[in-house]
Amino acid sequence: MTIADPQLTQLNSPPAQAGEDRAMTIRDHLRDAIVDRRLAPGTKLSEAEVGTLFDVSRTVVRAALQALAFEGLVKSERNRGAFVANPSPEEARQVFDSRRLIEPGIARAAAGRLSPSDIATFRKQLIEESRLLAERGSLARRAEIRASGDFHLLLASVAGNVILHRFMEELVARSSLVIALYGNSGASSCGHNEHADILAALESSDGERAAQLLVTHINHIEADLDLRQNTGLPLREALSR
């Protein structure tokens, strides 16, 4: 059960980053792979194996894995190793509860600060989403989920609060994991039209409406999941019953 399948090989090509921080580069690549579902929840991330893939020592890999563990994307167990997080339905609910609490506030803040260049960026983002929505194939589907998350991140960045932005980065990433695990419909889960509506509300400086649309949007995403308790049981306890 090695992680070196063909689709992951692309991880191997960080184009010789400049003297930057290699641990963070690896962290970013792993995070992308996780939210893209190229790495399934529960997959073991062996230090040696990751190190070989990226051609660095375990020291650097450990730093990257620790960072991902902080973000909740990786669960690290002492003397056992690091695994792609496998959020329980309860955790999944908490992710969306948190988003329902935080994102409306972000929307209100963003509504008051939206610059013309922000609007342009948003439009480009929506166009990209449309393009991916039209495309077929699992690869496009992945990119679409990613782009959908980027919309929310863009919103957070416009709001101008770096702390909340980081919180949102974590929440969006974990949402991707949760959707990967509990996603139900074949239909695209993240209604793209809703994003456009939210942007429209922002453009008319109607932060309150944007906030409300956002909550509805999050509700839709969560409603599309199957968060029944059964699925989440760890193997051991499943056998005990």
Add this chain to the structure above:
Amino acid sequence: MTIADPQLTQLNSPPAQAGEDRAMTIRDHLRDAIVDRRLAPGTKLSEAEVGTLFDVSRTVVRAALQALAFEGLVKSERNRGAFVANPSPEEARQVFDSRRLIEPGIARAAAGRLSPSDIATFRKQLIEESRLLAERGSLARRAEIRASGDFHLLLASVAGNVILHRFMEELVARSSLVIALYGNSGASSCGHNEHADILAALESSDGERAAQLLVTHINHIEADLDLRQNTGLPLREALSR
């Protein structure tokens, strides 16, 4: 310019932790020292020095420092080292903006879940705060600030959302830093009575009122700071010490 002053010597006594995670132990001790102001903002945390103090290798220290950097309590600059964070007034405002956004939601959630044993814990907490409020001396003042933060953390823990709880841990810790930096009044900044009022609202299951009191409370804390822009010299935190 060593950090081994008399008041820090107490860091040196982790009573030989069991096989637990030493990096996290060191992280906790450092965090305590930072929020207690025993380590001033801007202080350099040399890996070798910290390692000597705790009698571990730099490897472990690096893990602890990375954790603190992730929480925003430490700012780590490549090839230069780790420093106790020195938040700008703008960052300080963002901390409180974040708290105003998140804590009311936590209060509403907590109001619906408050158990009798929770109430008992809260009461003990308030008594402790009163005790410290009465005491004199900088040591008691530190403990009081700490205890005041613990109230908010307790609230988050009652709310039952582990993600939001972690966010609050970060925000409370950063608040302590900010208060240390920009605190104005000699008077106790964190009105203890307000905590009691909040608890009363929670006990009567009036989450809305608790939320509102909480916002007022946060406003009071922030109002007690001097967040004028003047300090904002990005000049390398010039003379920050």
Add this chain to the structure above:
DNA sequence: CGGCACAGGATTGCATACAATCTGGGCGAG
């Protein structure tokens, strides 16, 4: 035949060694 003990291998935790980079001071030229 099933359960338990134990050894082998593999993996992580930690310490240490070495390389890369930064800081600060001294020295020389203008």
Add this chain to the structure above:
DNA sequence: CTCGCCCAGATTGTATGCAATCCTGTGCCG
């Protein structure tokens, strides 16, 4: 005297080695 360069010390970044721990599979015993 001031400015700039260069070198030495110090500090961080990374790799590697060793010890501790955990998992697996085998063989023994009930």
